[in-house]
Amino acid sequence: MASTVSELRAPLGFTRAEDVSPDPDRPGLLRARTLPFGVDPEEAFDYRSCLLNDCASPAIPEPGLEEAGFESIDLSHHGPLQQALATIRDEDRISDAAAGALRESLSDARFRLANGKSLRVQHVADEGLVQRRAGPNGLNVNPGGMEGANGHGGAPSIHADQDVFGTPLQQLMKGSAPSLFRHQTPDARNDDSSLLLLNLWIPIQQITRPLVLMDRRSLDQRSHQLRYGLPVTRFLDREDERSVNDIWTFLPDSDQRWYFRSSMGPDRGYVFDTLGEPHGSCVLPGEAAVEALYHRLGRACEMIETDGAGALGEVASEPPPPLPEVTTEAIRNAWQAMADLLHEAATRAEETSSSGDSWLSRARTAMDASIRKSVEMRLVATLVAD
Numbered sequence: 240m241a242s243t244v245s246e247l248r249a250p251l252g253f254t255r256a257e258d259v260s261p262d263p264d265r266p267g268l269l270r271a272r273t274l275p276f277g278v279d280p281e282e283a284f285d286y287r288s289c290l291l292n293d294c295a296s297p298a299i300p301e302p303g304l305e306e307a308g309f310e311s312i313d314l315s316h317h318g319p320l321q322q323a324l325a326t327i328r329d330e331d332r333i334s335d336a337a338a339g340a341l342r343e344s345l346s347d348a349r350f351r352l353a354n355g356k357s358l359r360v361q362h363v364a365d366e367g368l369v370q371r372r373a374g375p376n377g378l379n380v381n382p383g384g385m386e387g388a389n390g391h392g393g394a395p396s397i398h399a400d401q402d403v404f405g406t407p408l409q410q411l412m413k414g415s416a417p418s419l420f421r422h423q424t425p426d427a428r429n430d431d432s433s434l435l436l437l438n439l440w441i442p443i444q445q446i447t448r449p450l451v452l453m454d455r456r457s458l459d460q461r462s463h464q465l466r467y468g469l470p471v472t473r474f475l476d477r478e479d480e481r482s483v484n485d486i487w488t489f490l491p492d493s494d495q496r497w498y499f500r501s502s503m504g505p506d507r508g509y510v511f512d513t514l515g516e517p518h519g520s521c522v523l524p525g526e527a528a529v530e531a532l533y534h535r536l537g538r539a540c541e542m543i544e545t546d547g548a549g550a551l552g553e554v555a556s557e558p559p560p561p562l563p564e565v566t567t568e569a570i571r572n573a574w575q576a577m578a579d580l581l582h583e584a585a586t587r588a589e590e591t592s593s594s595g596d597s598w599l600s601r602a603r604t605a606m607d608a609s610i611r612k613s614v615e616m617r618l619v620a621t622l623v624a625d
Contacts, residue, residue, distance in 0.1 A: 268425055
């Protein structure tokens with residue numbers, strides 16, 4: 240019998256072993272070969288089946304920011320932030336006005352952590368504010384591509400966003416970043432500072448393509464953390480000396496522990512360490528079936544719009560693709576909603592066509608719900624003991 244569980248397995252994309260070599264600039268560290276832009280993820284990365292712990296389940300205790308490198312935080316009581324996120328949801332993009340409202344809402348904001356401490360936001364970076372739209376099972380839902388903060392897909396590989404010793408922090412802070420920011424790298428660390436460079440990741444909606452994060456205590460940094468040069472001129476306006484971001488990629492290991500939340504909305508977000516926390520997006524079991532229903536509903540919508548009621552029953556009556564034995568409750572519910580709409584169209588094709596707007600609205604809502612939409616930004620924050 241099909242079931243939903245608190246843990247499941249999904250493929251995560253890592254650097255291939257053949258793309259790794261000793262780093263010539265930092266003896267003792269490893270470097271990953273820079274991949275060409277737009278490379279096929281299936282060919283570029285080493286996808287491994289990893290056990291994911293679902294923190295939406297009461298049975299799974301979520302690690303904390305200080306210990307593990309990430310933590311989810313309650314955003315529901317931050318009214319101005321929720322208003323800005325509602326605007327982005329309604330417009331399905333980050334406009335200049337929405338970006339300004341987001342930054343203003345976070346000015347001097349405080350977020351309480353599970354250990355009783357708080358984060359006080361000191362600064363929201365000019366760069367790093369991005370909206371992502373990722374369709375189920377890798378479906379491209381950004382046909383226009385990237386344009387500024389918009390049109391970004393889900394990150395296909397496991398990575399960390401910034402090397403504290405590298406570009407652009409080296410240039411922006413004249414080499415002072417390692418002494419200012421708390422960090423852990425394979426060859427250095429600063430545990431004394433209360434100043435953190437963090438990513439804030441907020442889902443507008445998310446049941447597919449979730450953010451996955453590693454408990455960094457399970458990472459062998461010397462063996463599995465790799466320096467990487469990421470060219471950014473295609474999506475950031477940078478001078479030549481800062482045209483390549485120094486980030487991290489990772490090799491897989493069976494001891495690594497991974498976490499996600501199977502369903503999230505804008506009332507909750509993740510904060511995680513920009514300077515080394517391994518993260519990325521993944522495809523969950525069941526997303527292939529959701530994608531198939533997404534396409535089928537889309538074809539049915541087109542038929543109604545072009546008065547193709549005669550063929551509607553035939554297309555809608557195809558049996559829905561089965562879900563795997565183990566998936567999330569959120570994916571199961573999304574699958575059921577789309578399957579019910581297709582059953583309605585198959586058994587009442589003429590009425591569905593004549594009612595038009597009502598069924599179309601419900602179908603498009605169900606399709607849209609399967610798309611992960613999220614906002615992320617970079618914060619400088621102080622860790623405060625309340």
